[in-house]
Each structure stands twice: as structure tokens, then as C-alpha cells.
Amino acid sequence: GQQVMQIPQYQHVQEGEDFTTYCNSSTTLSNIQWYKQRPGGHPVFLIQLVKSGEVKKQKRLTFQFGEAKKNSSLHITATQTTDVGTYFCAGPPNFGNEKLTFGTGTRLTIIP
Amino acid sequence: DGGITQSPKYLFRKEGQNVTLSCEQNLNHDAMYWYRQDPGQGLRLIYYSQIVNDFQKGDIAEGYSVSREKKESFPLTVTSAQKNPTAFYLCASSMGGASYNEQFFGPGTRLTVL
Numbered sequence: 001g002q003q004v005m006q007i008p009q010y011q012h013v014q015e016g017e018d019f020t021t022y023c024n025s026s027t028t029l030s031n032i033q034w035y036k037q038r039p040g041g042h043p044v045f046l047i048q049l050v051k052s053g054e055v056k057k058q059k060r061l062t063f064q065f066g067e068a069k070k071n072s073s074l075h076i077t078a079t080q081t082t083d084v085g086t087y088f089c090a091g092p093p094n095f096g097n098e099k100l101t102f103g104t105g106t107r108l109t110i111i112p
Numbered sequence: 113d114g115g116i117t118q119s120p121k122y123l124f125r126k127e128g129q130n131v132t133l134s135c136e137q138n139l140n141h142d143a144m145y146w147y148r149q150d151p152g153q154g155l156r157l158i159y160y161s162q163i164v165n166d167f168q169k170g171d172i173a174e175g176y177s178v179s180r181e182k183k184e185s186f187p188l189t190v191t192s193a194q195k196n197p198t199a200f201y202l203c204a205s206s207m208g209g210a211s212y213n214e215q216f217f218g219p220g221t222r223l224t225v226l
Contacts, residue, residue, distance in 0.1 A: 001171070031212060042202055043155070045214035088154060098143070098162055098209035099170065102155040 002093035004103040019076040021106035023089035038085040116218035135203030144186035145204040
């Protein structure tokens, strides 16, 4: 079955440093979604990417979808303490499939 | 307030007992989902439902059961057959299928089986 891996599993950064998490799927994705889960909280939707090579920005967050639609990345510029949490990517295992496979997640901690 | 509610937030049960977790949404969403999250891990899909009176198994359905008698409600029963039920359970909903629609999550229920 489909596997969605994220690296790194954990990342500790000094406040103000940049952060990047990478998402790799074993199958081609029709689209990819990103979620953020704060410690003790529930996942919250951040964004969806659909087109090959697509890049979207949300303030300090930049999301990319690979040309082959099998990988994606999330980059945070100048991290802040509010960025703490676990970031998950998620994609449907097959085109037209009505469920999502979530990645393993990257847990970000910020050193003040 | 529109959203998804799950209750209770914390639940303790003895081994061998069935337990039902509630999930209610007032977003008028057609699709609903149950996920399991273990410490330091991602979300694994247990069951999902695209429409009332219909549901499909996810990746880890063994030991769980669901019903979808109403659009707003999607309760999950953790049966005694589930070998390791202690986990954080998250319910979610989306307007349509998961492929192109964001999922809205409830606050979760943390189940501990003693």
C-alpha cells in the first residue's frame, strides 16, 4: 500500500532559524495537504497543493509540490515560538480515492 | 458555533470492556472519519463514511466498529477484540471526499485501557 514518509522526524531549532520538512510518497498524488498539530491539540488544515511544481506561501510558510507529484516540502522562515508543533502531510493513496494517508510527521521544537 | 465535538476528552476503561466514543458535527459535512494516533506517530485511518448508512474500513479497522445512522453522528466502538486500544482517537469530517477537501478535526478522546 501507499507509504508517506516525512523527514526529519524531529527538529529542534533556535528561534529565528529556518525550518524545513520533507514529505515523500511511494505513489503519485493527485494533491497533497498539510496539517499542523500543536502539542496536546488536534490537526488543523494549513493548505492544499494540486498542480505539479506548485508553490504557495502563507506569510513565513512556503509549500512546494514536486514536479513528479510524489514529494512536497514545507519551509518556515525565521521560526517563532508559535510554530511549535507537529507538521503532517497527507495525500490520497490513489487518484479519486476518498481517504487520506497521513505522513509520519515532523515534530518541531523551538529553543527560545 | 460550527464544529466537531468529541466526548469525553479522557476515558478510562478496564480491559475486556467495549467502549463507544462519540463524534458529532454540525458542519453539514457528508464525510466523516476516525483516526488513531499513538505517541510520536502519525494518524492511521480506522473507518470512514462518505454518506449516511454507509462506511468503509480504513487501514486498521480490526477490533473497531462504527455506525452512521445520522449525518451528524459517527460513533466509534472499541471492542474487546482490539489488542492495544490505549491511544488518542480523532474524529474528522469533510464536505466531500478526502481527496480535495480539507478535513476538520475534533478535539480528540484519549482512551486508556487499564
